[in-house]
Amino acid sequence: MKYSLPDFRRLMSRDNNIVQLIVMTIAIFLIMAALNPDKFLRYYNFESITYLFPELGVLSIAMLVAMLTGGIDLSVIGIANLSGILAGLFFHAVYQSADPSGGVGVVALGVLLALSVGAAAGALNGFLITRLRVTPILATLGTGQVFTGLALVLTGGPAIVGFPPAWDFIGNGKILGLATPFVLFVIIACAMSFILSRTTFGLNLLLIGTNPKAAVFAGLRKGRMVFFSYLTTGLLASTAGIILSGRTNAAKSDYGTSYLLQAILIAVLGGTNPAGGKGTVAGISIAVVALMFLSSGFQILRFSNHLIDFIWGAFLLLVIAINAFRNRVR
Amino acid sequence: MGLFRRSETIIAAILLVAMIIIGLINPAFWQLDNMFSLLRSNVVIGIMALGVLLVMLSGGFDVSFPAFAVAAMYLTVKGMLAIGYSGVLLPFLCAVAIGVLCGCLNAFFVYKFRMIPLIVTLGTGSMVRGFLLGVVGTSIVNINRFPPELIEFAKTELVSVTRPDGSHSGLTAMLLLYLGLALAVHLVLRYTMIGRSIYALGGGAEAANRVGFNLRKTIFFIYCTAGALAGFAGMLHCSMIWLANPRDFVGMDLVVIAAVVLGGASIFGGRGSVLGTMLGVFMLVMVQNSLIIMKVDTTWQLVVVGIIIVIATVATAWRDRRRQA
Amino acid sequence: MSHAFIELCHIEKHFAGVHALNDVSLSIRPGEIHCLAGENGSGKSTVIKVISGVYRPDGGEIRIDGETVHNLTPIASIDRGIQVIYQDFSLFGNLTVAENLALNTELREKRRLVNWRRIHALARRALDELGVDIDPSAEVDTLPTAGRQLVAIARALMSDARLLIMDEPTTALTRKEVETLFGIVRDIQRRGIAVLFVSHKMREMLEISERITVIRNGRKVAEGPTADFNEGLIIRHMTGHDISADGYRWEPPEEGAGTPRLELAGLSKEGAFSDLTMAIHPGEIVGLSGLLGSGRTEVALSLFGMEPGYSGDIRIDGTPVRLDSVQQAIAAGIAYVPEDRLTEGLFLGQSINRNILATTYDSIARHLVIDRDRASSLTAEMIRSLSIATPTGEKLVGELSGGNQQRVVIARWLLTNARVLILNGPTVGVDVGSKAQIHRIIRDLARDQGLAVLMISDDVLELVENCNRILLMHRGRLVAEYDAARINEEDISETLKSFK
Structure with missing residues (x-):
């Protein structure tokens, strides 16, 4: 009896986190709907959200994976853009627009290429962090710079355009009446959720993030696991890059720079502890939807993109304040 | 102390070797013109780096200062144009004040909510830049409208050489401002209690609290000073290039942080020095500058800076591991 | 006054x-x-x-x-x-x-x-x-x-x-x-x-x-x-009560001691220890003491695969093994309970279940996916058999008392089918009441499951009470061996003092 009480409360509070997120999402939805019912509640608005949020959602899941072990990956945007650009250059080299199949085969190769760019970039981060013991912030800051730089060198500045139709399908198509990016996001979120909570890899990451030293004494292969976590982050980042460039049908070295802040915000808002050991894909998914409602609402209210950046920043600070306040009360 | 001195000598030695190599590849490197422009490029980055050093010494991480610098310079110049004021001292004071104000915001969140400074400064930086571009405006104040007094001030030269063929080169006097600020920060860090409290905070926040340091004061001092230095650097920057662009300094955070890390400061706090930081800044600026001299395409700059960050951090990680061993 | x-x-x-x-x-x-x-x-x-x-x-x-x-x-x-x-x-x-x-x-x-x-x-x-x-x-x-x-x-x-x-x-x-x-x-x-x-x-x-x-x-x-x-x-x-302490006795079985569980022959590591030879039989609890810096912790870490690059032979149940990584040591049946429970032993923000299973996940996962039924039956069994005081394994391990936390760490190793248990300062920071209980658990494990236990401690009294033999190390060498039944604590302490 003596023990069961706090335990019960803890279980509640764990679910509370998700419950609070859902409440917040509904609140944002209601406020935005009330402010501009005509435009916000239109089917078109929701449809466009299902095209827009997956790339950010995947980036946020990538951030979650890095944060689980107490790290961070500041190079995700660089990886995403570099992947898209390399795929684009590949298409320019081999694809003839006369191809009647829409270039499915070529695009499959392009996806493979983009993913291997992500894997290689993630492996580089993982190598720097686990083998050379560089702090994740600095390592990924540097590599992010290198990736963005390479992207710039490859394109010379302007965007690469002219992707095959099959590539366009990834970003703008429909599967069973649902946006392809949305379907991809759901698949990725379910897969990552399963990997993080039901496999040895995921649990090892959680344990390593909770106490790296104890992980070594418990015989966990810390270096290898952290390495694979950055590899996973890289893969996810390049997936986001594929979706992004598919949707815009272009690739550029400085696309999505504000996504870095947003991905971190979503991770923190979704209940991830930046110090490691805590975080769920479910939390991230709800947080990304909430913030998409917020930004779509503001766009409908004709706020400029810059003002929306301001709001994202303010929201991040607000979340920090609320989290701190909640922890203090508890 | 010996360790600090040693890591600075190492940086200085690497710097010297690099200078000799670059000089051998392209002798134009040693020309007075190039030296002057090299030193000139140190000024703005260097002043910003001093602020980043303060934050890093305390164990924090700041990515908001480029936004603060832009906000300070753009708001000040816009204000000057609006009221038709022209002068030098007041605009600089105003920019510093804006920087301090922004710094307060960082300090408040870092102190009050104990949140990781990287995340706080990501938020404040995005807010300040978003506010500037979204509310104040996006238009560039170019040389036609730029306050002439500021241009005149920034044109002041320390040494000026006019060659027989009529070509002219000069060493900007702004270098003195940089050196003066560096000396001031050095003295504060070494000879005042507030300076020592920054090192103490970086060494261990809990211990600093128990010994009786007023951590609130220290944290506010750090972030406000960093903000002030950023504001000052921003103002100086626009005066030196004769235009105020609200989209300026994008990506500057990485360059400056790279310089500070290159200068031997530890990202975990407690270790680092002004001299090391100045050497780090010089090294980074020199590499960027030499890329141009060696006719490397400017698009490669990011790649090179990134590689330098990686190498510098690998080297410091290696050093720290040896220190522990 | x-x-x-x-x-x-x-x-x-x-x-x-x-x-x-x-x-x-x-x-x-x-x-x-x-x-x-x-x-x-x-x-x-x-x-x-x-x-x-x-x-x-x-x-x-x-x-x-x-x-x-x-x-x-x-x-x-x-x-x-x-x-x-x-x-x-x-x-x-x-x-x-x-x-x-x-x-x-x-x-x-x-x-x-x-x-x-x-x-x-x-x-x-x-x-x-x-x-x-x-x-x-x-x-x-x-x-x-x-x-x-x-x-x-x-x-x-x-x-x-x-x-x-x-x-x-x-x-x-x-x-x-x-x-x-x-x-x-x-x-x-x-x-x-x-x-x-x-x-x-x-x-x-x-x-x-x-x-x-x-x-x-x-x-x-x-x-x-x-x-x-x-x-x-x-x-x-x-x-609030007397804690009776009678020593641990171990008698070789009648047919002779048989093959030792753990055998070291001429084990050396540059700058840490040299020429260690010892054998521990199933059911034995052997104490190891020495001043800090005597090499005793290094020996433990070497046996646990954390200090690769030793020379000499290690045999477990007569089979020679090479222990160059923690994973090899665990596979060979060696378990190590580290010195500092809070920083090296436990994942404080995680549940008891996850703490117990930390080392076992790999072996209960087919193709990386964890068998949840196996997991919950294993943890339930451990909580019961080590009488960890908790209503559910979902409770955070940080909410347990020191003694119960130490049991969680021991439980983790019982699941790996350990044959050799190395404890480094098993009761540091544990209060006197729990201390006795942990000692009892260790004794039971040795006696009932035939583990070979190597107990490293500063607390000579702890060794005298719980070990059947005590070894002393000094400057990387084994310098003395005592039968715990025939020695008292003061004598060992005197010997340790003479090492200065």
Whole structure:
């Protein structure tokens, strides 16, 4: 009896986190709907959200994976853009627009290429962090710079355009009446959720993030696991890059720079502890939807993109304040 | 102390070797013109780096200062144009004040909510830049409208050489401002209690609290000073290039942080020095500058800076591991 | 009693329904070495915090120099000459010794500027007064633990201390360093400064103090001159019951000892240990002791695969094994319970279940996916068989008591089918009650499951009571072996002292 009480409360509070997120999402939805019912509640608005949020959602899941072990990956945007650009250059080299199949085969190769760019970039981060013991912030800051730089060198500045139709399908198509990016996001979120909570890899990451030293004494292969976590982050980042460039049908070295802040915000808002050991894909998914409602609402209210950046920043600070306040009360 | 001195000598030695190599590849490197422009490029980055050093010494991480610098310079110049004021001292004071104000915001969140400074400064930086571009405006104040007094001030030269063929080169006097600020920060860090409290905070926040340091004061001092230095650097920057662009300094955070890390400061706090930081800044600026001299395409700059960050951090990680061993 | 420097009279303190201090009185005279004894959680640290002004008592009064002090704040406490040396010393590793010493004085005098000559002079004087030889311009991080402790003591004495409170000061020290420390404490005493020694190590309390106060569950249960106490009495007061300790016996089976579980032959590692040869049979508990730096921890880490690059042979059940990684060691059947449970043993923010399964996940996952039924049946079985006091394995391990936490760590290793169990300081920081229970678990494991146990400890009494053989290491070599039934603790302690 003596023990069961706090335990019960803890279980509640764990679910509370998700419950609070859902409440917040509904609140944002209601406020935005009330402010501009005509435009916000239109089917078109929701449809466009299902095209827009997956790339950010995947980036946020990538951030979650890095944060689980107490790290961070500041190079995700660089990886995403570099992947898209390399795929684009590949298409320019081999694809003839006369191809009647829409270039499915070529695009499959392009996806493979983009993913291997992500894997290689993630492996580089993982190598720097686990083998050379560089702090994740600095390592990924540097590599992010290198990736963005390479992207710039490859394109010379302007965007690469002219992707095959099959590539366009990834970003703008429909599967069973649902946006392809949305379907991809759901698949990725379910897969990552399963990997993080039901496999040895995921649990090892959680344990390593909770106490790296104890992980070594418990015989966990810390270096290898952290390495694979950055590899996973890289893969996810390049997936986001594929979706992004598919949707815009272009690739550029400085696309999505504000996504870095947003991905971190979503991770923190979704209940991830930046110090490691805590975080769920479910939390991230709800947080990304909430913030998409917020930004779509503001766009409908004709706020400029810059003002929306301001709001994202303010929201991040607000979340920090609320989290701190909640922890203090508890 | 010996360790600090040693890591600075190492940086200085690497710097010297690099200078000799670059000089051998392209002798134009040693020309007075190039030296002057090299030193000139140190000024703005260097002043910003001093602020980043303060934050890093305390164990924090700041990515908001480029936004603060832009906000300070753009708001000040816009204000000057609006009221038709022209002068030098007041605009600089105003920019510093804006920087301090922004710094307060960082300090408040870092102190009050104990949140990781990287995340706080990501938020404040995005807010300040978003506010500037979204509310104040996006238009560039170019040389036609730029306050002439500021241009005149920034044109002041320390040494000026006019060659027989009529070509002219000069060493900007702004270098003195940089050196003066560096000396001031050095003295504060070494000879005042507030300076020592920054090192103490970086060494261990809990211990600093128990010994009786007023951590609130220290944290506010750090972030406000960093903000002030950023504001000052921003103002100086626009005066030196004769235009105020609200989209300026994008990506500057990485360059400056790279310089500070290159200068031997530890990202975990407690270790680092002004001299090391100045050497780090010089090294980074020199590499960027030499890329141009060696006719490397400017698009490669990011790649090179990134590689330098990686190498510098690998080297410091290696050093720290040896220190522990 | 009127001469007391500080008196706590009938102090009461409540925290959210917990009666942390119940009518506790304590008086310390100038120049007295007073011991405050109690188990973890008995209220020792609450008493320290009341004296240092961190907590305000809910009832009773505090008198300093005979004058009742209301509203004692941390600053007022320091002004009255009360100094606390915490277990972590609160020093700045990145600053020099001199600066660490002088900072307090500089802060107290509300100086704004730093005069380095003054700081070095202050530091020099403080170190000289203590009679210790430490370079004031050395960075604190470069000093050994004992050196840092001396710096912390010197710093405390600089502010005209009249009472020095030392919280578990001997935990991380070698025997020799403990003696140096005691010498310094006696010096301090001669200067008329009182020392409150907070500890749960019986031997040391009896050796150093003049008076002992024992508290249990927030109440004072005994107080008197040290001469009136002995170890058994203190334990009885601290735990509320007698803890009987009869030694562990192991007899080789009738058909002969057979193949040893663990056999080392000529095991050497450059700079750590050399030419170790020993054998441990199933069911044996072998103790290993030696001064810090004798190589005993290195031996344990080598056996656990954390120090690759040894030479010599290791055999387990007669099969030669090579242990160059933790994974190899675990596969070979070696389990290691590390020295520091909180930082090396546990995942505090995670559930008991996950802590127990940490090492086992790989073996209950087919194609990386964890078999949840297996997982929950394994943890339930462990919680039951080690009687871990919890209603559910989902509870956070950080919410358990020290003794239960140690059981969680042991449970983790039982699931790996360990054949050799190495325990490094198995009861450090565990209170006396749990200590006995952990000892019982270890004995049962050895006896019933035929584990070979290697128990490394500073606590010679612990070894004598729980091992059937005791080995001593010195400078990387095995130098003595005793049959625990025929030796008493004093003899081993004497031998250890002779190693200096």
